[in-house]
Amino acid sequence: MIRVARTQKLMFAKTRAAQLSKPFSRHPSDHSQPVTEKISAIRIGADVGGTFTDVLLIDGEGRLLSHKVPSTPPDFETAVLDGIRYLLEKSGEKGSKVGEVCHGTTVATNAVLEQRGAKTALVTTRGFRDVLELRRIRAPQIYDLFFEKPPPLIERRLRFEIGERVAADGEVLKSVDPVELEQLKRDLSEEGVESVAVCFLHSYAYPEHERVVGDFLSRELPQLQVSLSADVLPERREYERSATTAVNAYVRPIMQSYLTEMRQGLDRLNIRAPLFIMQSSGGLAPESESARRPVFMLESGPAAGVLACRLTASRLGLENVITLDMGGTTAKASIIEEGEISYSAQYEVGASLSSSSRLMGGGGELIRAPTIDIAEVGSGGGSIAYLDAAKGLHVGPRSAGAVPGPACYQRGGTEPTLTDANVVLGFIRPGRLADGEVEVDPEIARQVIHDRIAAPMGLDLLEAADGIHRIGNARTMRALREVSTERGRDPREFVLMAFGGAGPIHAAGLANDLNIDRVIVPPLPGLFSALGLLFSGVEHHDVISCPISREQISAAALEDLRHEVTNRLLERFRSEGYAETSVQLDCSVDARFRGQTSELSIPTSSAAFDEPALRQLRKDFHKEHERHYGHRADSDSVVEIVAIRLIGRVEVSYQEARIGPANADEVSGLSRDAYFGPDWGMISTPVAPRAALDGTPGPVLIDEYDSTVVVPPGHFARVDEQMNIHIQRRHA
Numbered sequence: 001m002i003r004v005a006r007t008q009k010l011m012f013a014k015t016r017a018a019q020l021s022k023p024f025s026r027h028p029s030d031h032s033q034p035v036t037e038k039i040s041a042i043r044i045g046a047d048v049g050g051t052f053t054d055v056l057l058i059d060g061e062g063r064l065l066s067h068k069v070p071s072t073p074p075d076f077e078t079a080v081l082d083g084i085r086y087l088l089e090k091s092g093e094k095g096s097k098v099g100e101v102c103h104g105t106t107v108a109t110n111a112v113l114e115q116r117g118a119k120t121a122l123v124t125t126r127g128f129r130d131v132l133e134l135r136r137i138r139a140p141q142i143y144d145l146f147f148e149k150p151p152p153l154i155e156r157r158l159r160f161e162i163g164e165r166v167a168a169d170g171e172v173l174k175s176v177d178p179v180e181l182e183q184l185k186r187d188l189s190e191e192g193v194e195s196v197a198v199c200f201l202h203s204y205a206y207p208e209h210e211r212v213v214g215d216f217l218s219r220e221l222p223q224l225q226v227s228l229s230a231d232v233l234p235e236r237r238e239y240e241r242s243a244t245t246a247v248n249a250y251v252r253p254i255m256q257s258y259l260t261e262m263r264q265g266l267d268r269l270n271i272r273a274p275l276f277i278m279q280s281s282g283g284l285a286p287e288s289e290s291a292r293r294p295v296f297m298l299e300s301g302p303a304a305g306v307l308a309c310r311l312t313a314s315r316l317g318l319e320n321v322i323t324l325d326m327g328g329t330t331a332k333a334s335i336i337e338e339g340e341i342s343y344s345a346q347y348e349v350g351a352s353l354s355s356s357s358r359l360m361g362g363g364g365e366l367i368r369a370p371t372i373d374i375a376e377v378g379s380g381g382g383s384i385a386y387l388d389a390a391k392g393l394h395v396g397p398r399s400a401g402a403v404p405g406p407a408c409y410q411r412g413g414t415e416p417t418l419t420d421a422n423v424v425l426g427f428i429r430p431g432r433l434a435d436g437e438v439e440v441d442p443e444i445a446r447q448v449i450h451d452r453i454a455a456p457m458g459l460d461l462l463e464a465a466d467g468i469h470r471i472g473n474a475r476t477m478r479a480l481r482e483v484s485t486e487r488g489r490d491p492r493e494f495v496l497m498a499f500g501g502a503g504p505i506h507a508a509g510l511a512n513d514l515n516i517d518r519v520i521v522p523p524l525p526g527l528f529s530a531l532g533l534l535f536s537g538v539e540h541h542d543v544i545s546c547p548i549s550r551e552q553i554s555a556a557a558l559e560d561l562r563h564e565v566t567n568r569l570l571e572r573f574r575s576e577g578y579a580e581t582s583v584q585l586d587c588s589v590d591a592r593f594r595g596q597t598s599e600l601s602i603p604t605s606s607a608a609f610d611e612p613a614l615r616q617l618r619k620d621f622h623k624e625h626e627r628h629y630g631h632r633a634d635s636d637s638v639v640e641i642v643a644i645r646l647i648g649r650v651e652v653s654y655q656e657a658r659i660g661p662a663n664a665d666e667v668s669g670l671s672r673d674a675y676f677g678p679d680w681g682m683i684s685t686p687v688a689p690r691a692a693l694d695g696t697p698g699p700v701l702i703d704e705y706d707s708t709v710v711v712p713p714g715h716f717a718r719v720d721e722q723m724n725i726h727i728q729r730r731h732a
Contacts, residue, residue, distance in 0.1 A: 042097050044087070045533035046080045047104040047301050051328025051382050051402045052434070052501060054530040054706075055083030057091060065091055066527050068434040068706055070411075071402035076107055077258060081265040088269065095270035102533040104278040104301040107258045108251040108294045112153075112349050112365055117250035118194040118225070122154045123184065123213060124242065125201040126161040131242045135366075153246050153365060158191060160184055164209045166202050168548045176212045184213075185220050197249035199229040199242045204545050207234070225252045232293055233368055235643060236545055240346065240368040247349075247365055248295035255294035259287050276538065278304050280371035281343070283539020283649060286576055296369050296541075298349055301529050302332040303372045308532030309334075309497050310341055312522050315722060320494045321520075322484055324510065325529065326476060326503035328382040328419075329399045333479035334374045335489065342373035342483070345601065370541050370647075375482040379475035381419040381502040382406060385449075385468045387456055395471040408445035409438045416452050418502070420445040421468035424461065426674030426685065427505050427710050429703050462675050462682070473509055480514060491516050499528035504702075504709040508727055519727040523690070526706025537651040538578070542569045545643045553641060558609040562587065562644050569648045583648050590643040591621045593633055599642055600624050617641070674699060680713050693719040697730075 041060030046053065048071060057065045067086050072078040080103070088095060111117040122132065132152040162180055165173040188196065196217060203210045207230030214228050227249040229241045262275060276284035280299035290297050302325055309323045313336055321336040335342050348364035378397020382405065385395045395418060404412035406419040422428045423445040430442045446461060454464035484491045491514040498507030504521045511519045522528055544565040546553050566585065573583050590599040602620050606613035618639045626632040674685040676699060685699045690709075693702070697716045702709035702725065709725055711717045717727050 042093060042099055043534055044084055044098060044101045045103075045304075045530040046083060046101065047304060047527075047530040047533060048076050048080060048106055049301065049327045049329065049529075050106065050110075050380070050399060051405065052526070053079035053083060054527040055080065055087055056524075056527060056530045056534065057084075057087040057093075058534060059091065059093070063091075064524075066524060066530075066705070068526060069437050070405065073110075073402060075261070076105065077261045077265055080262065081269065084266075084271070085269060095266075096272065098271045098273045100273050101266065101271065101275045102278065102284055102536070103262070103275060104304045104529060104533055105258070105297070106301055108255050109298045109349060111251045111254050112247060112298070117153070118253040119158075119192060120154050120195045120197060120246065120250045121158040121160060121188055121191065121193045122242070122246055122249075123160050123162060123196060123198045125165060126163045128201060128238065128242075129156070129159045129161050131239050132159070132246060134239070135243075136239060150364065153243075153250055154197070158193065160187060162200070162209075162213065164200060166200070166206045166209060168202055170202075170206045170547075176209050181213065181216050185217070188217075188221060188224065193224065194253050195225040195227070195249040197227050197229070197242070197245040199238075199245050201238065203228075203230045204234040204236055204241065205547060225249065225256065227252060232295065233543075234545065235368065235543055237368070240366060243366045244295055244368045247298075247367055248293060251294050251298075252291070255297070256291040259291050263287065278533055278536065279539065280347075280369060281539065281541065281647075282307050282341070282372050282536060284533075284536050285539065289540070289572075295367055298367060298369075299347070299371050299374060302334075302374045302376065304532035304536070305332070305499060305529035306334045306336075306341060306372050306374065306532070307535055308522070308528050309499075310336055311532075311535050312497065312520070312722075312724065313495075314339065316520070316720070316724065318495055318520075321497050322480060322491065322494045322514075322516070324476070324480065324496060324498045324503050324507060325500045326498070326506060327380050327500040328502070329378070329380045329401060330376050331379040331476040331479050331500075331503075332374050332376045333476075333483045334372060335483045335487075335494070337489070344371055344373040345369075347371050347374075373483065375479040377475055377479045379418075379472055379479075380500075381417065381422070383418045383472060383475075385416045385418065385421065385453055385471075387453065391457055393453065393457065393467055393471060395468055396475055405438070406445075407448040408440050408442065410441055410444065411438070414448070416445075416448045416468070418468060418472045420449055421465040421472075422502075422505055424449055424465035424675075425469060426672055426682075427701070428708055429672065429687075429701075434706065463678075466675060466677060469506075469509075473506055473513065476506060476510060477513060480510060484514070495520055497522065499525040501526040501707050504707050504725075506710075508710060508712050508715055511727075512729070517729045521709050521725040521727070523723040524706060525709070526704075537649050538573075538576070539647065539649045540569060540572055541645070541647055542572075543643055543645045544568075546641055555609045555611055555614055558589075558614075558641065558644065562609060562646075565644060565646050569646050573648060573650065578650050582650050584651070586647040586649075588645045589617060589641045590645065591617065591639055591641050593625075594638040594640050600628060601645065672701070674701065674710075676712050683713070690719055690723060690725060693717045693725060698727075 043058050045056045053069050053071045055067045065087050067083045069079050069083050164176045198210050198213050200209050210228045210230050214226050217226050229245040232245045232248045233241050275287040277290035277297050278300035279285050279296045282303045305325045313321045319339045323334045325332040346368040382399040383396030384398045400413050400417050406417040407413040408420050408423050423442050430440050432439045454461050495518045496511045496516045497520045498504050504525050507519045542565050544561050588601050588603045591602050592599045670687040671684050673682050675682045687701045690702050695718050698711035699713050700711045714730050715727050
């Protein structure tokens with residue numbers, strides 16, 4: 001039986017808190033074969049960040065163990081496996097008892113950002129070689145006369161044309177020439193290409209020619225990774241389909257190698273459990289799917305954090321929340337409105353502000369894939385502070401990362417970072433952090449900021465550190481405003497939920513700038529994204545485009561298309577060991593007025609496409625069009641349905657985590673000097689454990705295993721029964 005959810009957003013946002021205490025449901029094995037026997041309740045969540053890797057283990061009793069270890073680029077799997085090994089030893093459990101490993105990784109994203117993906121070629125229809133070059137007529141700053149489009153991911157000499165052609169109605173105008181295929185094989189071999197993206201005109205509906213080329217290349221050049229646009233993104237729009245398939249091909253060998261190393265490492269730990277990777281949309285996918293379509297995993301870490309915020313907000317009865325995930329390399333912001341997470345059909349990676357906003361674009365690599373709506377900027381604890389030629393102070397986007405890291409970590413870093421500034425200001429405690437993995441030396445932080453920033457600018461040391469802190473806030477504010485004020489939302493109507501290693505340090509200051517009265521810092525803030533991995537289910541997406549026709553497509557034809565894509569999606573779940581009865585399906589359609597080039601996604605709750613369902617879809621489309629664009633079209637305007645989308649999800653039952661103070665040290669009676677800007681100066685600030693907060697007035701510092709929470713003057717803090725810290729402005 002297939003259950004259809006009421007709306008797409010509700011489907012995504014469901015957390016199913018009632019299932020948290022149930023035993024495990026059926027899972028696929030690591031080789032995507034059905035599992036018929038009951039498996040252990042131990043689950044592991046591992047999130048790789050630019051600076052730290054966070055690993056959590058939850059057992060059948062709800063006991064939660066955590067470990068934070070510096071990331072190990074370029075071999076990121078090393079830190080993950082070391083963290084898992086540490087937690088297994090700490091828990092006294094064997095690897096064979098692990099039932100599931102859920103993983104969020106930045107491997108694919110880093111490959112795009114650092115331009116170190118595989119050597120990739122594009123094979124396309126003759127005449128469409130330069131689609132990646134032409135892009136869309138978009139610029140992130142429309143008044144920047146010196147803006148230059150980023151270079152295409154695949155250089156022109158590696159973009160090859162084939163003289164095939166299929167018309168929009170499916171008529172074969174020219175078949176694939178075997179002679180051209182032989183020449184293509186020679187060209188790819190001579191160039192030493194590692195991965196190939198194949199994208200032909202109209203292949204979203206008629207993929208036969210792509211299949212011919214894909215089968216030929218797989219047979220003749222088996223060492224190549226071949227990505228077909230019909231498999232990656234079977235949708236209209238030539239540039240979006242080409243760009244997304246190109247990114248998929250670019251990162252596929254790297255992701256496949258990474259997952260192979262991960263699987264081998266898990267095997268060495270005697271972990272035979274399935275490995276799931278978090279997708280950008282907030283659902284988990286098996287490692288085989290992640291290796292085949294890694295483009296859907298680029299925003300996996302940030303997505304997990306937003307899911308954890310959604311669960312926390314639901315338990316607190318909060319509907320409007322702005323999330324802030326500030327780690328070592330970047331700051332990410334998203335919005336939860338009326339209890340629902342915001343989603344987008346496409347986004348960009350690599351721009352100065354990575355975002356899915358339709359008001360911005362053109363500065364990065366376009367990816368058309370379902371994703372949680374997240375804005376991201378290069379502002380984190382590792383962001384490097386530097387002076388330009390005119391001695392102007394900048395912070396980021398370049399980061400010290402995990403290697404060498406901030407100067408105060410004593411790992412070889414020689415440039416001042418935001419973390420160094422926070423150490424000088426007294427916000428981060430000296431000594432060993434994160435199970436002793438790093439040791440903070442305040443003298444090194446003071447020296448590097450004095451030599452590189454304060455002395456050249458003629459500033460006092462504290463003034464320079466405070467300037468770095470404030471500029472870091474200003475950069476982070478770009479992401480927060482992008483998801484709030486720039487979309488017509490009033491931040492004063494929202495609560496700010498901050499996490500990540502650096503988020504709780506900067507949250508109160510950022511909330512003041514946005515006139516937000518309340519900040520919430522959940523337990524385990526520095527490992528919060530890893531926690532979100534444990535609250536997700538297995539999820540797959542599929543889409544089928546409607547044939548191009550001058551006539552409106554009939555209800556019967558739409559029903560046939562939905563039946564086709566439903567069978568395709570359910571077959572994928574069946575191949576992974578899930579019964580159809582466990583799959584929840586959500587359906588929506590892409591609709592537009594005839595003559596438009598942009599579509600809107602309209603959820604449908606109808607069990608079948610019939611005339612009443614189509615009439616309701618037209619009404620819903622008119623309403624959404626007015627909400628989206630601010631005007632209503634004539635009621636007799638023709639509405640076209642151009643695609644049908646399905647989301648399939650299998651919820652995973654697990655034991656609810658018992659989260660306590662999370663390794664908080666006993667700090668009664670301790671204090672240290674902290675600088676709260678020129679209005680307050682240096683103040684002897686008490687250090688309190690999280691559990692002791694009961695309307696405690698600021699300033700106060702909460703030092704924890706994975707972060708420090710800063711409560712500035714003019715605020716007070718309390719902790720609730722779920723160990724969330726609530727920071728309130730005094731006047732509120």
